[in-house]
Amino acid sequence: MVIRQRARLAEDKEVRRNAILDAAEKVYLGEGGRELNMAEVAVVAGLAKGTLYLYFPGKEELLLALHERHAEGYFKALGALLANPAPVNIDQILALVQKHMVEPPAFLPLASRCLGLMDQCLPEETAVTHAAHVGMALEQLGAALERRFPALIRGAGTTLLMQSYVLIVGLWQLLQKPKNYPNCQDRIEVRFLRRDYPSELDQALRALWLGYTEPRGGVPVATPQSATPVELP
Amino acid sequence: MVIRQRARLAEDKEVRRNAILDAAEKVYLGEGGRELNMAEVAVVAGLAKGTLYLYFPGKEELLLALHERHAEGYFKALGALLANPAPVNIDQILALVQKHMVEPPAFLPLASRCLGLMDQCLPEETAVTHAAHVGMALEQLGAALERRFPALIRGAGTTLLMQSYVLIVGLWQLLQKPKNYPNCQDRIEVRFLRRDYPSELDQALRALWLGYTEPRGGVPVATPQSATPVELP
C-alpha cells in the first residue's frame, strides 16, 4: 500500500502526522503488551519506514506524541469543565477521568509506557519539550482548579492534578491483570490481584480530592522550590 | 575461557545469585538511565553471559528479583515498626520511606522500571510469582497497619500501602530531573520541573495517611472483589 500523496502544506503534514499516530495506536493496541514496532507502524500507516522518521525523530518521540494527543483530550475536557461557570463537583471530575483515561483502551498502557520513559536519558530536546507540554497544561489547569475550589491554596491545584495522574496510572500498573493468563486467578497467592482497579481508583481519587478540597481538611501544600512568596488570603 | 568453580550446593547457588544481583545493581546505577545490559552484568559479576540465565530466566526476572531484594528491606523494616508495641506515627513511616526508598540510589529507578514491567506481557510464572511476593507482603503489612490504626477499616491498610507506593514511585518519575541536562532549567517552559520531589512526596504521603488514619476523616474503603473477608494470621 503505497501512498503517493505528498503532504506539501503544513496542514497536510499535520494530517499525516496524525495518520501515523493513528497507525501507531492501532499497532500499540494490537500487540498485547509487546513493544511498539516501527516497521509495523509504517506498514499500518501505509508508509515507508523511512517516512516515519520524517515525522518523528524516533520511537520514543512517537510514543510521547501519541500520549500527548490522548492527554490533550483530557486536558481540553477538564479545561472546559473548569471554565464552565456552573458548579463543579468531584463526580464530574471522576467521570471525566473515566471517560478520557480509563475507558480508551490505549490511554493507560501508553501513559504507563511514557511515565517509564521519563527516567531514561531521553534526548534533551525530547525531554524538555514533553515536560513543557505537560507542565504548562498542568499549571494552567491547576490554576483554574484553584479558582473553582477556593479551599485549594496556591499551587495545590497542580499538585492535586499530578498526584491524581500518578495514582491513575500507577494503580493501573499495579493492578493490571495480565489478560493473557486468565487462569492465574486460580492461585491462592494472588489474592492481591483480585483488587479491582476501577474501584480502587475511585476510592483513591475521592480521598485525594476530598482531602484537598474540603474546606477545612485541606493539607498544607508545598509551593514550588522557586515560587515567589505566596499570599494567603 | 574462564572456568569458574561450580556452585554445586544450594547454598553456593544462593551466594552466586546474590553476587549476580550485586553486579546488576552496580551496573544499573552506573548507567545513567540506560537499560540494564546483561553482557555488562555478566562482566561485572565475573561470569559468562550464559551463566546468568542459569540463575534467572531472563532480564526482567533479574530486575524484579533485584527490586524485590530492595523492597524486602522496606517491608521488614515496616513490619518491625508495626510489630513494636510502641505508638506509631506518620513521621516514623515517612522516615522509613525516606531511608529505604528515597535514599538508596537504586530503589526508585528500579521500582520505576519494574512498575513499567507490570503491564507488559511477562511470562505467567514471572508475573504471578512477583505479584504473590508483593501481594502477600502488602496484605500482611496492611493488616498490621489496621491493627495499629483503628481508624483504618478492613482492607484499608493494604490500600494505603499501595497508594503510597504508587505516589512514591510515580511522583519520582514525574519530577525526575534529567541529570544529564542541567541547563534545561533555563527554559521558561519547564517551570513544572522545578517542583521538588522530596517535598511533593512528603506532602502527598502526609495527606494520604492523614486522610486514612484520621479518626473521622476516614474514607470508605472498597474491599477486594472477593467479598469474603480475609483472615490473616
Place this chain on the structure above:
Amino acid sequence: MVIRQRARLAEDKEVRRNAILDAAEKVYLGEGGRELNMAEVAVVAGLAKGTLYLYFPGKEELLLALHERHAEGYFKALGALLANPAPVNIDQILALVQKHMVEPPAFLPLASRCLGLMDQCLPEETAVTHAAHVGMALEQLGAALERRFPALIRGAGTTLLMQSYVLIVGLWQLLQKPKNYPNCQDRIEVRFLRRDYPSELDQALRALWLGYTEPRGGVPVATPQSATPVELP
C-alpha cells in the same frame, strides 16, 4: 518553497548546469573524504534536490561531468603546448601535470572516484559517453604527441598518456595520507606511508616519458586491437 526562475533557454541551462557543478565541487572539497551528498549539493546550489536530476541523470554522471570539466582544462593546456611549434620537453609536461592535476585540490580525489566508477555497472549511455569524451581527447593528444616526439611509434602517444594518468591518480591513492589522523605517523609499521607523493610521481613520470621518448630506449608499443591504422585529422 522556493520557486526559482526557470531556465528556458539552452544558454540558461548551461549556466545552471555549471552552477550545479560548481556547487558539487565545493561540496566535494568540503567533505573530507566523504561521499558526495546530493542533498548538500542541492542546498549549496540553491536548488531543490529534484532539480539536480533535470540536469544530470544521477550522481555518477554528475561526478563524471565534474571530472571532465577538470580534465578538459588539462587537455586544452596540453593540446596548446603540443600545438605550439616551440620545442617541448618533459619538464613542461610535468609542470602542466602539476598545475592542472596535482595542485587543484579537487582533481585527484575526483579522478580517483571516477576511475573507481569505471568498473561498476554504469548505465551504458553514461559509460560510453564518458569513454568517448576521454578516448577522443586521448587519441588526438596522443597523435599530437607522436608528431612532436618522433621516437614515439604510432599509438604510443595515447598509451603514454593513459599510463601517465594511471600513475598520477593511482600513486596518489596509494600514498594518500589520511589527513584526519596526523598521529598515524607514530606507528612504526607505516613507514610505507612516508613516501612522498610529489617526488614519487615526478620520478615515475620521468621514467615513463624518458622510456618512451628516448630515441633508442623506446619500448615497442602494442597497437590497438583494431589493427586498422587510425587516421586522425
Place this chain on the structure above:
Amino acid sequence: MVIRQRARLAEDKEVRRNAILDAAEKVYLGEGGRELNMAEVAVVAGLAKGTLYLYFPGKEELLLALHERHAEGYFKALGALLANPAPVNIDQILALVQKHMVEPPAFLPLASRCLGLMDQCLPEETAVTHAAHVGMALEQLGAALERRFPALIRGAGTTLLMQSYVLIVGLWQLLQKPKNYPNCQDRIEVRFLRRDYPSELDQALRALWLGYTEPRGGVPVATPQSATPVELP
C-alpha cells in the same frame, strides 16, 4: 541454513573468517559490478547478519581483508620467486602477475574497489592496519628485488612494485569493457575502448621494469622522505 557449530578455538575462528571471505568473494563476483551486499554475504556464508560483524567491523574492512587475502597470494609467490637463487627475469614476473592478479576474476575488481577506498576517511585503525600490511610486504619484497636486480638502487624495488601495482589496477579500470553492454563496440566514438588490457599491461610493465632494471637505463629513484643517506655501491 543455520550453522550451529561454534568456533571456539582461535583456529576455528580463522576457518570461519575465511569462510566469510569465501562467501564475500562469491557474492562480489556474482553481482556484476553492484556493491557488495552484507545481507547477501551472510546468507551465502550461512550465517546471521550479526555474525559477520563479529568477524569484521564493517563492510570496508571485509573488502580490505578479502583484498589482502588475494594480495597475499601474490606476495607469497613473488617472495618465493625472489628467494629462489635461480636467475629471475621479467617474464617470470609478468607470468606471476598474470596468474595472481589478472586471471583470478575477483582480484582486479577488488583491488580497484580497495584502491578507491584509500582516499576516503576510513576509521584510523582500519586505514593504518591495511597500510601496514601492504606497506611491510612491499618494503620486504622491494628489498628482495633490489638484491636480485643490482641495477635497482636502494628504495627502487618498492617503488617499482608500487608503480607496477598502480598500472595493473589503473589500466584495468581504464580499459574495463563493460561486459553488460557488448554492443557498445558499435559506436564509432569508443575506438578508445578497443585497446586491449592484457597487451597494454604487458607493454607498460615491460617498459617500467626494463627502465628500472636495465644496467644503465636506470632512472634515479627518490628515496623516502625520511630515508637515511643512501650508499651507492
Place this chain on the structure above:
DNA sequence: AATGAATGAGGTTTCATTCAT
C-alpha cells in the same frame, strides 16, 4: 521546470537469548 515529500534499500548497531561444547 522546479519542488521536496516520499520511497526503499541496505549498512550499522545493539542486545537478549540460545545452545553446542
Place this chain on the structure above:
DNA sequence: CATGAATGAAACCTCATTCAT
C-alpha cells in the same frame, strides 16, 4: 555447570532517486 559464539529481531540512519504537485 559454565561458557561465549551465534542468533535474529529491530532500531536507527543515510541517501539516491522518484514523482505528485
